[in-house]
Every structure is written in C-alpha cells, then in structure tokens.
Amino acid sequence: MTGVPASATGGTGRPTPRGKLGAAAVDQASLWNIANILTMIRLVLVPAFVVLLLQDGGHDPAWRAWAWAAFAVAMITDVFDGHLARTYNLVTDFGKIADPIADKAIMAAGLISLSALGDLPWWVTAVILARELGITLMRFWVIRHGVIPASRGGKMKTLAQGTAVGMYVLMLTGPLATLRFWVMTVAVVLTVLTGLDYVRQAVVLRRRGLAAERAAAERSEAAAR
Template sequence: MTGVPASAAGGSGAKPVRGGKLGTAAVNQASLWNIANLLTMLRLVLVPGFVMLLLHNGGYDPAWRSFAWAAFAIAMITDLFDGHLARTYNLVTDFGKIADPIADKAIMGAALICLSYLGDLPWWVTGVILFREIGITLMRFWVIRHAVIPASRGGKMKTLAQGTAVGMYVLALTGPLATLRFWVMAVAVVLTVVTGLDYVRQAVVLRRQGLAAERAVAEEAAGASGVSVEPGVSGAAEGAGPVSGASGARGVAEAER
C-alpha cells in the first residue's frame, strides 16, 4: 500500500563482467523464498483470516473486530517492510511482480466490501475506491510501453488515508472517534478521486508523447533506409522503447502506490 513493493526492486544485484556475457548470477532472479516474498505471502494468507475475524458472530462483536483490526494492521505493516527489504537487497521474482499488488488490493478490497456488507460503510464509497484502484492499475499497463507513471506524494497520502480510515472503521468505535473516522474516510475518498484524475491526465499525456516519439523514430528509420515504415511502429528495435519486459512490470508495481 505504501512504500515500494517486493516487485519494485532491481535484479539479483550481480554485476556483469565488462566486455563479456552476462553471468548466470546476473541473469537469474532472486530466490522465490526470499523474505520480501514471504511477507507478501503472509498478506495473502491474512486476507481470508481477516474476513473470518471481521464477520465472526455476525460482524458486530467488538472483541473479534479488534482481532480483525490486528490482522489488517499486520498486513499494512508487512507491506512497508517488504518494500524496504526489496529496495535494500534487490529481491525480485516474477511471483513478487504479480502477487504484491494483488495482496495490496485484496486486503483493502476485502475490508471495504465487508464493511459495506455490515452496513458500516456506504456501498458507493467502496465502489469509488475499488473503481479507482483497479482502473489506475489497468491504465498503468495501458501506457507501460511508453513510460511508467511515477508514484506521487498525493498517491502516498491517499494510501495512508485509506489505510487509517478503514482501520478505524474495522474497530467498533463510538462517540467522538466514530465521528472522526467519518471525516478521515471523507479525506480518503477526496484524495482517491483527485489522485485518480491526475493519474488519468498523466497517462494520456505520456501515451501521446510515446506515440509521437515512435512516429518520429519510424520516419527517421524510413528516411535512412528508403523503406516505407508505417507510422506508429514501435521504435523498440532501435532502442527507443522506454519501458518493456521485466523492467516495465517492476515499474508498474513500484508506481502502484
């Protein structure tokens, strides 16, 4: 949720020999069973456990909701730690690229849906947040061959506000604290919408710039070779493609925040 996920780091960290081929250590990914991936797996396992705790005894038992809050808090904290470990030790695997953003969305989505099911949170709030999170993820992949949309400070504030607000709703709060959580959630919803619209704007601009760069490369290549090249053909073969392959997947995961 906040921080850079396990999938955002670089490769194994091994340096290639100058003038030679990449060694096995430079090509191979980090082990699947590294600490960052284990924390991601823990978050995935916590999702069904969190749901059972939250809905136990009809979903209105303060004690069981406290246990559910603890599971939710652990999931948020482990996300911070796996990001730190990934940046520090360059732990990256294909599993981490896929599982980390899924774990983030799963715990938050499960919490929102359960809270709306219990009547604690309006369904439209859940709909707005989930629509934004899923939509932005898809949009990042839409522009990934051109560029990676960077994580913004507003996006990080949104994630913090969402986690805090949902955590407060999971607890059986009353009185002033119940009123406070309403306003925290209101701030989270506003940040969700505002940052979502900003990401859409960035995606449109980056895609237009990417397409323009590809056309320029195609026209230059056609002029140099005398062969007609369709406008819009990717310049990746000439090294013009800004993001592709594993580095692109890492960029999407890193920018998810």
C-alpha cells in the first residue's frame, strides 16, 4: 500500500508526477464546487416541495405558499448552477448527470402533485412528461453522432413551464387564476413545438452521422485497395 489512489498512478502502480497528482486532487475536490452544491440543494428540495404542497390535504394556502417558495428556490438554483459551471469552468461528470435529473425531478413532482390534487388536468402532465422523457431518450439515441444543443425555444419552454407550475402551486383566484391558465397553455404549446423541433434535429443529425460513417468506410476501403 503506497497510500496513492489508483487513479493518481495511472493504473501502473507508480505515482504520477506532482503536477498530475495535484491536478487529480483538484478534480476530486471540484465535486464540491458551488455549481454542484446548488444542484444538490435542488435535489433535496424536490421531496421537501412535495411534502409542503401536500400538507393538510394539499389545499391549505399557507402550506401552498411555502411549497411555492421551495419551488421558486429550486428554479432559481437551476438558472445559476449551469451559468456558474460554464462561466468558471466548474463542469463535472456529476453535474452533467445530476443537473438534468434535478431539473426534471422538480418539474415532474410539481405536475404530478398538482394533477393528483385535481388542480391540473392529467393530460397536461402527460404531454409535458412524455415530451421530456422522449427528448431525453432521443438524445441518447443520437449521442454517438453529436449533441443536440439547447435551443432558445427550449429555454422559453422551460421558463413558461416553471412560471405556470409556480402559479398553479399558489392558490390563485379571479383574474390571476385565468392568467395562470393561459400561461400553462403557452407552456404546453411550446412543449409540443420544441419537442417536434428536437425530433427534426435528431433525425437530421443521425442522417448526417450515418452519411459520414459510410463515407469514412468507403475511404478506408479505397485506401486498402
């Protein structure tokens, strides 16, 4: 036992140069950077949000206000953790996996809870969640050909969904209740339209990737002759 982690020896049993060992130590410590901490907070807020929302049968205005506060904090951390990670080079493998999980978890928790309480039609929840799951699977489907970037429409969709769900969490009445209906309508429309656009991008990306692979194979065959 040398006391040096296998990752720091490169798997050879010999310690790496000091500079590389230092870099490895920095990489390990980077797991606890501010961006990842915000993501972890958002993950913790998911069950807390659900518990607050469902207190006293789910129809107590005070508990709903606390639930809205938890949801709002989660949405705010979603804005800042990605920005901080990109700006200060704090991107980690943990963040790449946990950030989208936290995003979808808080939104799914809100939609399902609101539908279970009878405040939001189940078909709205089904459309939004089916779109999110479908796009996630589609990203994996084409990942070897490239990455589908987040579009401006996708960001608007996320903003509309967050705003609409937040308004439904609050027990609004009168004109505000009417307004939240239309905000949710916009969110659903953007959800469908951006989903169709992602499908188009995925098909184009896959076709280009397959064409590039065929061209590379033909060049290899020609060079081997």
